[in-house]
Amino acid sequence: MTTRLSIKTTEGDIIIRLYDETPGHRDNFLRLAKEGYFNGTLFHRVIEDFMIQGGDPDSKNAPKGKMLGTGGPDYTLPAEFVYPRYFHKRGALSAARTGDDVNPDRESSGSQFYIVWGKTYKPAELKQMERQMELQQEQEIFNQLAKQHHEQIMDLRRNRNRAGLQELQDNLIEETKKLCRQNGKPAFTSEQTEAYTTLGGTPFLDNQYTVFGEVEEGLDVVERIQHCPTDRNDRPIEDIKIENITLL
Incomplete structure (x- = not known):
């Protein structure tokens, strides 16, 4: 209804x-x-x-x-x-x-x-927004992973274990890239592109x-x-x- x-x-x-x-x-x-x-x-x-x-x-x-x-x-x-x-x-x-x-x-x-x-937006402007969306997605995923490892990060900092922090950061970056590949790059649909460039x-x-x-x-x-x-x-x-x- x-x-x-x-x-x-x-x-x-x-x-x-x-x-x-x-x-x-x-x-x-x-x-x-x-x-x-x-x-x-x-x-x-x-x-x-x-x-x-x-x-x-x-x-x-x-x-x-x-x-x-x-x-x-x-x-x-x-x-x-x-x-x-x-x-x-x-x-x-x-x-x-x-x-x-x-x-x-x-x-x-x-x-x-x-x-x-x-x-209204030009197609090039929407492409730039898609890149910004991609970066935002990467940052949000990395932040979520870092939050899950909060206690480990704090322990490494308290012990001034720089090598351990660097290793953990590298691992989180790799995990972020993996999850981003699984999710796919954010992109506007054809319907969105049509609406934003005309209406x-x-x-x-x-x-x-x-x-x-x-x-x-x-x-x-x-x-x-x-x-x-x-x-x-x-x-x-x-x-x-x-x-x-x-x-x-």
């Missing part, structure tokens, strides 16, 4: 579809919408050629200039990455979250979301934030919102309000 909702804003209506493959995010968003949780909230963070963000309950009736973006229910949602099937193309609906330093499992905010605008989006967010839906109608409204003037905290100068979100 397709779940479609209308986000009624002061700039016009945006029709979204929620993905069944991300049931935790779908059901949570639908429940909050039915409860009227989003009614009167603002698109409190807007960055041109990037995205528009809403869902902060603290934005209701917030005075001009107030910094927003930390509000939400007292829970987070486990990440539901369905990648590369769902990615950050223009119009993607994704869950906001705190950074990896305090949120290594990349759990989503209980209510805050963003709609992607982004920009646009934010490929650098892929597999980092949960994409749980997309805009079906009203991209012109998203475009107007992402063009609006903002203050130094990326809050629109003139409030852009979500009047309600209703099930279609």
